[in-house]
Amino acid sequence: MAVPSTSCCGQLGTITGLDVAFPNSTAYAATERAYWSLQEGSLTPSCIVKPTNSQDVIAIISKIVSNGDCQFAIKGQGHAPAAGFANIDNGVLVDMTGLSSISVNGDGSRISVGAGASWLEVYSFLDPMNKTVAGGRNGAVGVGGLTVGGGISYFSPQTGFTCDSVLNFEVVLASGLRINANSTSHLDLFRALKGGVNNFGVVTRFDFSTIPIGDILAGNVAHDISQRHNVFEALANIADAPTYDSHASIVTSLIFSSMTKAWTLRSTPIYTKPDPNPPVYQQLFAIPNITNTMQLTQLHVLANETATPQTNLLFYTTTHGISAELIDRVFDICNSSFYSFDVPGSVRWLISFEPLPTVIVAHGAGRNSLGTSAKDGNAMVLLFTAIWTDSAQSSRIHSKAAGVMADIDFAAREMGLLHKFRYANYAEASQRPIASYGAENVAFLRKVAHKYDPSSVFQKRVPGGFKLGYS
Numbered sequence: 362m363a364v365p366s367t368s369c370c371g372q373l374g375t376i377t378g379l380d381v382a383f384p385n386s387t388a389y390a391a392t393e394r395a396y397w398s399l400q401e402g403s404l405t406p407s408c409i410v411k412p413t414n415s416q417d418v419i420a421i422i423s424k425i426v427s428n429g430d431c432q433f434a435i436k437g438q439g440h441a442p443a444a445g446f447a448n449i450d451n452g453v454l455v456d457m458t459g460l461s462s463i464s465v466n467g468d469g470s471r472i473s474v475g476a477g478a479s480w481l482e483v484y485s486f487l488d489p490m491n492k493t494v495a496g497g498r499n500g501a502v503g504v505g506g507l508t509v510g511g512g513i514s515y516f517s518p519q520t521g522f523t524c525d526s527v528l529n530f531e532v533v534l535a536s537g538l539r540i541n542a543n544s545t546s547h548l549d550l551f552r553a554l555k556g557g558v559n560n561f562g563v564v565t566r567f568d569f570s571t572i573p574i575g576d577i578l579a580g581n582v583a584h585d586i587s588q589r590h591n592v593f594e595a596l597a598n599i600a601d602a603p604t605y606d607s608h609a610s611i612v613t614s615l616i617f618s619s620m621t622k623a624w625t626l627r628s629t630p631i632y633t634k635p636d637p638n639p640p641v642y643q644q645l646f647a648i649p650n651i652t653n654t655m656q657l658t659q660l661h662v663l664a665n666e667t668a669t670p671q672t673n674l675l676f677y678t679t680t681h682g683i684s685a686e687l688i689d690r691v692f693d694i695c696n697s698s699f700y701s702f703d704v705p706g707s708v709r710w711l712i713s714f715e716p717l718p719t720v721i722v723a724h725g726a727g728r729n730s731l732g733t734s735a736k737d738g739n740a741m742v743l744l745f746t747a748i749w750t751d752s753a754q755s756s757r758i759h760s761k762a763a764g765v766m767a768d769i770d771f772a773a774r775e776m777g778l779l780h781k782f783r784y785a786n787y788a789e790a791s792q793r794p795i796a797s798y799g800a801e802n803v804a805f806l807r808k809v810a811h812k813y814d815p816s817s818v819f820q821k822r823v824p825g826g827f828k829l830g831y832s
């Protein structure tokens with residue numbers, strides 16, 4: 362395809378050694394297919410560039426910024442479901458997955474990871490060394506997006522959010538300058554990038570501290586829905602224990618299919634030590650179950666989940682205090698809302714509860730930009746997911762989800778249990794996770810953005826993701 366050299370994509374084509382992929386090419390189609398959600402993979406960038414090193418990123422950003430008409434998106438492993446967060450119509454897509462090299466220092470205490478790598482690549486590299494990083498649970502998720510949005514890991518009770526394990530960000534700014542942000546250099550940017558998502562620059566490399574790991578206990582425990590209150594009580598007792606067991610990490614999910622009108626109740630308890638029967642899960646395991654697949658395994662095996670076909674997906678989130686009674690109410694709200702809600706091709710709803718005990722937030726409080734603090738008390742992050750095939754149903758499903766989330770927040774507020782934190786990596790596009798970090802953090806993030814990106818390139822010309830909201 363002939364592209365005028367004055368256009369953004371045409372100008373990128375003049376960068377030596379950089380391939381620019383256009384619609385109808387194999388490379389373009391492969392990147393579009395790699396998005397987790399259909400909405401995101403359906404957008405049509407004018408062209409796609411795939412840098413393989415930070416020098417390429419510098420050349421790309423410099424060209425883009427020099428052309429005032431050019432908008433762009435930054436893609437890691439493409440797992441943010443909302444359309445336009447890491448893709449773009451009529452702009453340039455910078456696909457970072459070509460930056461995926463991994464190396465460690467001499468004693469393995471520090472790992473350097475190309476920003477486009479997946480967590481599976483990290484775990485596969487580190488497991489043989491009996492080391493790990495507190496990263497994402499599903500290995501297909503990107504190191505880039507998960508880390509700049511915070512990151513909740515099996516290891517978070519031990520080391521905090523994923524971003525709290527970052528020792529250094531190598532980042533390319535709008536000026537084309539490549540800098541390192543760490544505890545001794547550009548400390549303000551170092552903190553801002555820990556939760557500030559894509560508002561400051563393109564991260565090209567993360568250096569993380571590692572922690573020791575051996576085999577871990579993992580699996581699923583499914584219960585009949587009639588056991589739900591017992592399961593919610595067990596979950597609440599784990600999450601709100603007077604002394605949280607920092608090796609315990611659990612997600613309990615309620616799953617409803619509009620096709621079968623049936624609920625599934627599934628928990629995925631993990632223990633990050635090779636202990637086949639940790640006391641922390643005794644109450645949960647004592648509840649009569651349908652299946653229990655708990656076994657000792659390795660992290661890279663666990664994280665190697667089967668890829669799901671690209672379909673319509675949405676995430677929504679809220680955070681509340683810990684109470685089995687509130688989770689009972691969440692179930693009742695969802696049950697009454699979903700039971701008679703039918704769409705052609707069906708919809709699946711998943712409501713997942715993930716403990717956010719104070720031991721997690723204490724690690725990075727004041728050193729990341731998330732605004733969470735142990736003073737908020739133990740909490741539960743709720744991740745609400747909808748999965749559907751018929752794109753014509755999207756607006757109905759979005760408004761149903763918004764209504765249910767409003768009802769859940771109402772119930773939590775009524776019980777005095779609604780927390781302010783909204784986790785960016787689970788938030789729906791209309792939610793305001795950065796505002797939930799608190800006014801002081803928002804002011805800090807805006808100041809840092811203005812310092813490192815005075816022309817607001819990452820606010821105005823990277824439309825995707827949660828922006829800081831200033832002009």
Ligand SMILES: Cc1cc2nc3c(=O)[nH]c(=O)nc-3n(C[C@H](O)[C@H](O)[C@H](O)COP(=O)(O)OP(=O)(O)OC[C@H]3O[C@@H](n4cnc5c(N)ncnc54)[C@H](O)[C@@H]3O)c2cc1C
Pocket residue numbers: 397434435436437438439440441442446447457476477496497498499501502503504505506507508509510511512513514558559562563564565786787825826827
């Ligand atoms: C199946 C699944 C499992 C998940 N499991 C977890 C989990 O265990 N824990 C958890 O905390 N979250 C989890 N998430 C949520 C996940 O953290 C977010 O979806 C995250 O945004 C995905 O990162 P990505 O790089 O794959 O996404 P992308 O969609 O590629 O990027 C997401 C955002 O990050 C920005 N970004 C990406 N790379 C860079 C970079 N190098 N520099 C600057 N900005 C960048 C993009 O512009 C975009 O706005 C999961 C999501 C899915 C779909």
